[in-house]
Amino acid sequence: MAALFDPKLLQLFLIGLGETAAMTLASTGISYLLGLPLGLLLVLTDRDGIMPKPSLSRALGMVINCIRSLPFIILLVVVMPVTRAITGTTVGSKAMLVPLVIAATPYIARVVEGSIREIDAGVIEAAQAMGASPLQIVLRVMLPEAGPSLLIGATVATTTILGYSALSGIVGGGGLGAIAINYGYYRRTTDIMMVAVVLLVLLVQLVQEFGGRIARRSDRRLT
C-alpha cells in the first residue's frame, strides 16, 4: 500500500483524473449541442407537436434507436474508421471523443425529449392562444419550464458518459478507466485498480450531488 504514495503513481492518478474529467466534459458538451436540438425536434415534429411532421419524427426516432441499441463496447470498435478519419488516430483521450459523442448524442436526445414532454400541454396551448410562434414557444416556454428537469437529465447524462469514458480504456482510451483496466485486469495490481475505481465513484457522486442540488434550487414549483 505504501507504494501508492509514490510520487510517480500520484502523478499517474492525477493525469488519469484530468483525462477522465476532460473527456467527460468535452463529450457531454458537444453531445448536448447536438442532442438538445435533436430532442426538441423529436417533440416539435411529433404527431401532437406544435410543428407536426410525423414521418420526420418517426425517422429520427428510428435512427436514434439504432445507435442506442448498439452496446458501447461494440460501437467503439465499429466507429474506429470514422474516428481515424476525423482525429487521425484511434487511441488516446481525444480520439475517444468521436465514439463518445456518437453514443451520447442519441441518449441525450431521448433524455431531453423526456424532459420537454413533462411540460403540461396546457401551458404550451396557452402560449399558442396568445400568438406565440414555435421559436418563441421553444425559447420562452419549453426550455425555461423544463429547466430543472433538463438539469437533472444533464446530471444523469454526465455520469453515464463518465461510465462510457471509463469503458473506452479497453480500446486505448485514456483516463481512470484505462488505469483500472491496465493495472487491475492486465497486470493484476488490484490496489491500483481499487484507487482508480474509488476515484471514479467519487467523481460520479460529486456530479450527481452538485447537479441535483442546482436542479432542486432552481425549481420554482417547490416552495
Next chain:
Amino acid sequence: MRPLRKGVIMSEDIIVLQQLSKCFVSEQGQVQALQAINLSIRKGEIFGIIGRSGAGKSTLVRCINLLERPSEGRVIVDGQELTALSPAQLRKQRHGIGMIFQGFHLLMQKTALQNVCFPLLITGVPRGEAEKRASALLDEVGLSDKKNAYPAQLSGGQMQRVAIARALATNPKVLLCDEATSALDPETTQSILDLLREINRRHGITIVVITHEMRVVEEICHRVAELKDGLLLRVGSVEEVLGDPSHQTVERLTIGLPQDEETALRVRCYLLSEGVLFEEEGAAIGRSV
C-alpha cells in the same frame, strides 16, 4: 336566434361562426363534435355557452381562436376571417383574443409579474414597458402584493387572477373563458365572476364563457347558447333559455345533481321564466340554498 345573412357581417357582431363543423378522426372512428353551428356574438356582451360534458362546448370555444381548426365553416373575429389566414397572420390576430382556462396554465417557473409580461414580450414590447403594464394589471385584479410570487405559492383563485391579467395584457377585444371557474370553490368562483363582470363593464371587452355551472350563466351572462351533442339547440337571453316552459334545458342540466340542488335550480328557473327574479336576486337565492 337572429337570422344570419351570408356575407354580411353586422358591425355589432364581433364573433361570427358560419356553418362551423368539427369532426375528430381517430383510429377508433369519427366523432362529430360540432355540426353546422351558426352563431353571432355581439360586441361588449357576456355570452354563455352551456351544455353537459361532451356537448361540444370546449371544442366550440377553442374553434373561436382556432386552437382547434374546424373541419368546415368560417370563423370571423372582429371582421377578420381567421379561417382564411396564414399561420403568421393568425398569430397576430390571436394577440387580440385573450383566453383563460380551467387549469390556469401559467408558467410555473416564472413569477406572477413575469407571467403577465409574457404576451407583451412576445409581441415585442420592451421589458421595462411590459413590466409597468403587467404591474398595473396585477393591481387591477387585486394581486398587488403577489407580483413576485410563483404560481406554486398562489391559491387557485389567485392563479386565475394572474391568468386573467395575462389574458388582458395585450388589450384584447375578446376574452374566451373555457370552464374558468370549474376548478374553484363557490366563494372563489363568485369573486372571479365579479372580476369578469367588472372587466366587461370597464373595458367593454366581449366575454365568451363556457360552463356547465348554471349559476355562472345566471350571474354574469347577457345571452346564452345551449349545445347538445354538437348541435346548437337555442340562443337567447338567460330568461328565454333557462326559463323555457318546456324545462328541457333544466331537465338536461339537473341530471345527476343531488335532490336539493335540483329543486333549487328548478325553482330559480321557474322564477326567472315568470320574470319574478332578477339577476342579482337569483344569485342571492343561489347562495343561500
